[in-house]
Amino acid sequence: KLRFGYEIVDPWSQEVHYLVAEDAILNLQNNTSSFIRSQDKTGLTSEIGQDLLYDLRDNRLDPTDGYFFKIGSDVAGLGGTTKFARGRFDMGAYLPLGGEWTLSNTGELGIIESFNKKPIRINQRLFLGGDNLRGFATGGVSPRDQITGDALGGTWFAAGTTELSFPLGLPKEFGILGKLFTDYGTIGATDISNTAFQDKASIRASLGFGLGWRSPFGPVRIDYAKAFLKEDFDKTESIRISFGTRF
Numbered sequence: 001k002l003r004f005g006y007e008i009v010d011p012w013s014q015e016v017h018y019l020v021a022e023d024a025i026l027n028l029q030n031n032t033s034s035f036i037r038s039q040d041k042t043g044l045t046s047e048i049g050q051d052l053l054y055d056l057r058d059n060r061l062d063p064t065d066g067y068f069f070k071i072g073s074d075v076a077g078l079g080g081t082t083k084f085a086r087g088r089f090d091m092g093a094y095l096p097l098g099g100e101w102t103l104s105n106t107g108e109l110g111i112i113e114s115f116n117k118k119p120i121r122i123n124q125r126l127f128l129g130g131d132n133l134r135g136f137a138t139g140g141v142s143p144r145d146q147i148t149g150d151a152l153g154g155t156w157f158a159a160g161t162t163e164l165s166f167p168l169g170l171p172k173e174f175g176i177l178g179k180l181f182t183d184y185g186t187i188g189a190t191d192i193s194n195t196a197f198q199d200k201a202s203i204r205a206s207l208g209f210g211l212g213w214r215s216p217f218g219p220v221r222i223d224y225a226k227a228f229l230k231e232d233f234d235k236t237e238s239i240r241i242s243f244g245t246r247f
Contacts, residue, residue, distance in 0.1 A: 019049075035197070039119070044080040045076050047076040047080075057092075066093075068091065083115050105161070113191075119193075126156065127151065130240065131240065144197060157186065161182070184206075198233050204229050204230050208223050222240070225238065
């Protein structure tokens with residue numbers, strides 16, 4: 001993947017990128033979803049895109065004040081076999097409460113749509129769970145094959161987090177803070193045919209707490225979360241360890 005970024009005028013910046021990649025769907029079992037088995041076994045993606053960022057945060061890796069929003073768009077189809085358009089919007093606001101107390105709200109929206117009359121490939125579809133919806137497994141929130149239980153991914157999603165960051169009484173140079181948060185989101189699919197699937201675009205949500213460490217290598221987190229709004233076919237998990245920023 002090739003990237004080129006530049007500052008337009010502070011606080012505006014933009015990144016332009018190009019990706020060429022070949023993927024393959026291999027080792028499918030007899031009980032794999034018919035939606036996945038019906039797809040081409042290989043795909044070649046030639047994708048160009050851009051991200052436009054407006055950023056007034058005091059720190060990109062570990063912000064405590066300010067806000068940002070980012071608009072991204074990608075188009076695949078300039079060569080290759082996959083043809084789609086994808087859009088994404090990320091946003092966040094951080095409010096310092098005094099000391100090391102910070103209240104934040106972050107969110108993201110995404111949509112992807114094919115323009116060659118073929119459904120979006122399974123590896124390019126959208127999923128919720130894991131880092132973007134804690135309390136749920138990676139890909140745990142998704143339209144699912146009603147027979148096999150396989151996650152089929154969606155063509156749109158929305159997710160957000162409200163979080164309180166606070167000191168634990170440790171020396172400040174340790175860089176360890178406590179976190180209380182709630183994650184919430186929804187996802188849906190519109191381009192699946194010839195497969196019986198479960199697809200409820202309902203709100204899912206979790207509550208959790210964790211620790212954040214401002215390590216020399218970047219932010220590190222360990223979180224415990226419990227889903228309290230979910231569907232019967234969702235996959236959940238409790239513990240999540242992550243590195244870097246979430247949005």
